Amino acid sequence: MVKQILIIPSIFFLIIVSIFFYLLIIDRNPSEIPSNLINKTIPFFETESLFKNKKFISSEEFGNEIVLVNFFATWCKPCRDEHGYIKKFQSKEKLRIIGINYKDDPEKANAWLKDLGNPYSDVPLDKNGRIAIDWGVYGIPETFVISSDGIIKYRHVGPITKKIYKKINLLIATLKLKK
Amino acid sequence: MINKIFVTLVSFLFFFNLLNISYAVEPNEIMKNKDHEIRARNISKNVRCMICQNQSIDESNAPLAKDLRVLIRNEIKKGKSDDEIYFFLTERYGDFILLKPPLKLNTLALWFLPFVFLVVGVLILFFYNKKYRKV
């Protein structure tokens, strides 16, 4: 009986080491937090729009087709870095993209989009950051994939990279198939 | 005069600093009702700053931390309870935002094992005790 007890520390140790191995091998980002809104309906919001005269009401704008939502700001450098990919989503993949302007100056946002190109079909303004909080956003830029029935399917924190661009396209392809 | 310009310039620069310095709660956030303020501080101490390394929103001066501090105080003013406020936050950010892990199925082991360790330890003490061995 004592012999069995004595071997316990080593078994315990090897189990923990295996778990560490698993975590090192898989593709994970230790600092990224998974969104709590995956597979939930998008949070409702109503706010001013940058370009259009009428208000942006989320229940009217989502739930018709697959949409990308991109939280961005002019003062955010990684947002500028990833903008090329956002434009590519619109021009190449013909996706509808809503760009939520986070804690920014609308005039600056206008100029920024004129300068860099505007891939967004609409730009609702989140001046005080409350919409971002409702979406669980903690570090812009953040990009969400919304299915055609208004469910959040995926969230990426940080600028879009080549890898993530491919991943999102793959996800959207599978979503289209499911329809 | 040059002093004044200099001081204004440097403090202006500080306004845009988002780096390491922790200032945390600002005077204009402090609620007039003392009990409310204490509640706000206690809740904030349990809420993680999502973009910092291991700090609560009470300690961090990150913009999101400030926004959440203000939001928590507004919810308290609206009469929400501590639990309702925690629920509000975890709905949006998941359990990760809480520094004290909530007691759920996936944290049962976390909360009960220390007690189990203690019991095992005390049992070992009895095992080694002269009096009990004799019995």
Next chain:
Amino acid sequence: MIPSLGNFTLWLSLFFAVFQFFSSRKNKNIKYISLAVIFLFFSSLISFFLLIYSHVISDFSVINVVQNSHTTKPLLYKIAGVWGNHEGSMLLWMLVLTLVNYFIFKLLNKKNSSFILKTLEIQAFIIIGFLLFTIFTSNPFLRVFPAQLEGLGFNPILQDPALAIHPPLLYIGYVGFSAAFSMSVATLILNNKKNIFWYNYMKPFVIGAWTFLTIGIALGSVWAYYELGWGGWWFWDPVENASFMPWLIGTALLHSLIIVEKRKSLQAWVLLLAILAFLLSVIGTFLVRSGILTSVHTFALDPSRGIYILIFTALLGGYSLILFGVKSRKFFDNNYFSSFSKEGSILINNIFMTVVCATVFLGTIYPLLVEAFTNNKISVGEPYYNSTVIPIMIPAIIVMGIGPILSWGKEDKLKILKKIIPSVLITLIMTIAIFLFYKSYSILGFAGIILSFWIISNNVLNIIRKNKAYSMSMFIAHLGVGLLILGITGSSVWQDEKIVKMKVKNEIKIKNYNIIFDQIVEIKGINYIAVRGNFLVRDDEKKIITKLKPENRFYPITNIFTSEASIHSNLFRDLYIVLGEGNMANGWVVRIYYNPLVIWIWIGSLLIFLGGIVSLNTNLKKLLKW
């Protein structure tokens, strides 16, 4: 040329380590072994100095220098910067490892040769493992061509004396436990057929490692308190936990070695603790450097490094623990203890230290476990540890009060009662005095004060009585623990804070002090410009007791802002001011903290360190005589 030479010395060290491994294992020629040990040490010393040299002359053809140094860094911090990064710190780790190796070798004599040679063989294996890791995944001598014009390493927050010496002290701790590990494994392999007093050899290494680990951890906390701007000094960050766990096991090991020495009992338990102490150091290294989790302390994240260290850890831990499982039965004895004896109280201490360590380990890796098994992430922060560790520590500390003065074997309960009456009285008096002074009551404060004065009075009385029956070093170290608890309690429970907006000439009252915002000035430092607030502090008799001058600095070269708190310390409290944002028109945000009894945390830690040094001295003398 120098960096290539440095790289060469790393390979040279590897050669000598392998040489040491095979000579201790096979041919056992003392001359060869002594050559290997000495050359191994010098080779690793030279690697270390060559890296320092590269940093000091700002050789920006070396990647490590580019990433971590800067021409404007003061000389002291150019040197300290060598071990402030991952690759350079590995060279420091190697240096201490080869030095410990040398001390093990110095113990060699005819009688203990099989034991010491086996120990050296295992130590050589450890050295080889870390050398391979350094050379292949973390080589500080890698070059970049063309050489860069300037370095990137300029974080003013890291340019601090406490932070400079914090890693070397910690490493003496972590690496010192390697000797205990190697000796334990050697004993298990050889079954101690020759009846070597392995515990006598192990003890000085354990005391040395534990003592320096204590002061290393304390310095990290001192730095955090003075630099980070809100008076915090412990955050249960995974890397802090990684240093705390070996310390807890080290404490248990230290105390149970006493039992093994005196009673030859608990040998199997001590062999296990010796393995665990170093294993936890290595697991800590893994957690910090592998990228498996993020923390303020983590070095550059690289999973390939992580896999290597994990494999090495798995080999080291798997082998030693399986060996323990199979061989330790032979070291069991049939001694049992009475609870009211020295052995009993040491055993109680051991149980509690181990339970706390297991709890801290659980809290630290739990987020990783949840992530592995579910797709969720949770966080385990300070509130968890406060709820679990503190309640468990409390009985351990109570026992610490009387344990040291109990005798070996059963003690007469009446005699014990008589011995402790004076300290019980002092404890009650001091507790009442403190509560009358601070006028704020809390259960935790109550518990903390009673416990701390219980420990303090017991040990002070024993020191005054010059109680020769017990070791002075123990009284000093335990007194240190009592003072440490006093400081922790005071600063946690009775902290007062004022956050206000002040314009120049405004006043504010905190406790019985009046703080007056006298003026704002500009400061030009060596490599920074700053805004400084001059504050006058008056006590209730209107006397100015000090001027506090917090600054907000801007370092133009690297675009970094820092905030320097201004602190006035005395034995009773710290007054701590931080200047926030603001301007002349609207005023400035000012944060003032009244932190009671903080200085006792540092004094207590220092006393623990001194007690350890005295004990180390005593034990070394014993060993040499022997």
